[in-house]
Amino acid sequence: MSILVVGSVAFDTIRTPFGQADEALGGSATYFSAAASFFADVRLVAVVGEDFPDQHLEFLRSRRVDLGGLRRVPGKTFRWVGEYGFDLNQARTLETQLNVFADFAPQIPEAYRDSDVVFLANIDPDLQREVLRQVRRPALIAADTMNYWITNKAESLRQTLRLVDALLINDAEVRQLADEANLVQAARKILAWGPKSLVIKRGEYGALMIKNGDWFAAPALPLEVVRDPTGAGDCFAGGFVGYLANTMNFDNASVRKAMILGSVMASFNVEAFSLNRLRTLTYAEIEARYRAFRRLAQFEDL
């Protein structure tokens, strides 16, 4: 089945204690699309500048991502410069150049309006609702956001949340959004605003999901090599939403498998800079790592 994703396509310059990347392919919609493409057809709506090279488009095309909604406009592509310390949990933003992304007004092509699933990557909540006004009754709407929108566009974000089925954010954002230190109470407060399920991303500690009062904890695989955490959250979303779009089954067992596939995609992505690990990744490797998550988490009745 088909997924429409709307978000950023960018150049990232990243320094970690394990190396660096200069003007590498990045952006929330890019990471999401590459990850989700292993499971379903992805339609990408984003904007880039004249400086965006064909080779990056070719990579996304090789992953069968539909680029009919990717506009190339005069100006420069969105750029982000960030660094990580040894703990790799928190990025420090050194520079953000919005460039052509500053005037991004998502136009959903007619051919995309019947998408089965919509993923609203981390963009202005006003624009997230603009996207939803242009689509016809998707079976699942999932969204991400970030501390910037929680701080500066709280009311607009609340309006978007009313329309969203699944919200995927990190634990600090859960606490900030609900203004509540206890994660369980914070989650309950957010779910009362509209979303049917909340996925709480916790980096190296895994992810939690709450849906219909039922909690699920997905572990993170202990990894010997973590080079660059950039995009891990979007790859998680790609695996999670991608699998759900693949099966179009949103029952308890399916969303739990989707949580693990999200964790699988994130675990691969952090092994290399930019999207480099996803370039060579195979579905057989995804299946093998899913089995590694099973071995990691399994225990018997008492």
Added chain:
Amino acid sequence: MSILVVGSVAFDTIRTPFGQADEALGGSATYFSAAASFFADVRLVAVVGEDFPDQHLEFLRSRRVDLGGLRRVPGKTFRWVGEYGFDLNQARTLETQLNVFADFAPQIPEAYRDSDVVFLANIDPDLQREVLRQVRRPALIAADTMNYWITNKAESLRQTLRLVDALLINDAEVRQLADEANLVQAARKILAWGPKSLVIKRGEYGALMIKNGDWFAAPALPLEVVRDPTGAGDCFAGGFVGYLANTMNFDNASVRKAMILGSVMASFNVEAFSLNRLRTLTYAEIEARYRAFRRLAQFEDL
């Protein structure tokens, strides 16, 4: 089967955003004993002062903890004063009065020397080895330690680790002990020094175990009420070591169940100040919460 535990019995004064406790029952060996007593016979070796009230002894006796090795000596009992902020992950020590604990030299009663399992709570690694010199071939030796000993008694701690089967410490201590930011590489380094297994406690993020190259991730139950995290690590150890002493089976399936029972005991303990939750806890409640952990962590093959 029987567990010998050697550690502290103390008075704790604790402030959290959710209340406070003054001179409440605390200490690593106390928490461990109370938790482990649900699974096996516990023999406690520790020291208290003349100010230690009979009511606390009665509580431990009501949990069938053998107090034959608890010495009461002239002077005051060990006191700790600490506080927690809203995140509850890290205690801030405001005051430590070692009192009679400063001269603690563990004497293992003859009747305890054949204990099947030994737990060395967080005390000077010199004293941990003193304990091991006095016991006869226990089937399992587990130990805790803390940043203070890693910083100030590194060589002695390394000597103790040569003698230990299972080391239970938190993730910051793993990284500090190994001087290595990556947890997998840090764990491997520590295991090369002697322990057969390493249990990494991560507070609200659960716990990890590595044994024979095999990783297991135990989730933490999302809790709506967390009042006081003091003693959670020792309760975890009590559930973990207690269950292993109960079954005397250290295979893969058993140690995974033990990890979950450690998590279960910690999850109860944080719900109230001091050991108050353990005072009313029943084995039926422990079984019910084990099943809640199963529901929390379960997912199917892809």
